[in-house]
Amino acid sequence: MTDAPPLPNLFADIPAPTGHEEFREILCRPGCRIERIVSQGQVTPADAPYVQDHDEWVLLLAGKAVVALADRAVVLAPGDHLMIPAGAVHRVTFTDPAAPTIWLAVHFDR
Amino acid sequence: MTDAPPLPNLFADIPAPTGHEEFREILCRPGCRIERIVSQGQVTPADAPYVQDHDEWVLLLAGKAVVALADRAVVLAPGDHLMIPAGAVHRVTFTDPAAPTIWLAVHFDR
Numbered sequence: 001m002t003d004a005p006p007l008p009n010l011f012a013d014i015p016a017p018t019g020h021e022e023f024r025e026i027l028c029r030p031g032c033r034i035e036r037i038v039s040q041g042q043v044t045p046a047d048a049p050y051v052q053d054h055d056e057w058v059l060l061l062a063g064k065a066v067v068a069l070a071d072r073a074v075v076l077a078p079g080d081h082l083m084i085p086a087g088a089v090h091r092v093t094f095t096d097p098a099a100p101t102i103w104l105a106v107h108f109d110r
Numbered sequence: 111m112t113d114a115p116p117l118p119n120l121f122a123d124i125p126a127p128t129g130h131e132e133f134r135e136i137l138c139r140p141g142c143r144i145e146r147i148v149s150q151g152q153v154t155p156a157d158a159p160y161v162q163d164h165d166e167w168v169l170l171l172a173g174k175a176v177v178a179l180a181d182r183a184v185v186l187a188p189g190d191h192l193m194i195p196a197g198a199v200h201r202v203t204f205t206d207p208a209a210p211t212i213w214l215a216v217h218f219d220r
Contacts, residue, residue: 007184007190009190012189029141029142030141034167055139061171079171081119106144
């Protein structure tokens with residue numbers, strides 16, 4: 001048995017802040033796609049909310065964010081997780097502009 | 111829109127240390143089951159390694175661990191992730207006894 005090279009790390013290779021979030025696919029299997037999202041102050045435009053045709057489970061790994069759903073707004077701190085059902089109108093209304101907010105998103109694509 | 115109750119958090123509700131790891135199902139979908147595992151110094155017995163009939167993706171959320179595969183040992187720190195293919199003999203040979211090691215495991219059950 002030998003020592004192995006370092007594993008990939010979701011906290012590594014954080015992009016420099018730009019106007020855009022970074023979406024990186026981690027893995028993709030039938031019915032399940034996992035991605036890392038890095039936000040650095042970006043929010044979802046009020047006139048262009050997300051509405052997806054599949055359920056998405058999000059886990060906040062670092063930073064801070066607020067997600068507005070139709071009936072409530074939820075504040076996410078590291079470790080918090082949230083299921084966003086298919087068809088649910090939602091927007092990210094805050095991500096920390098001062099430090100990276102890192103999400104793990106699991107898309108249950110059908 | 112109203113404020114919502116706090117979200118569930120993977121760093122919360124850590125069990126008191128016992129001789130056993132804690133496995134908690136977070137969600138289960140066709141072909142994909144997500145669980146949180148909390149280790150507090152436990153390791154896999156040398157004479158009872160894991161061999162699963164499905165791929166498992168693990169992400170270390172907190173703590174420190176070592177996983178021994180047939181051909182290498184990998185050290186996991188927070189953010190590190192590892193795919194353990196179906197059929198791969200593997201053992202957890204170290205988890206930090208001094209603080210909880212928290213894993214996110216995604217099982218691609220077939």
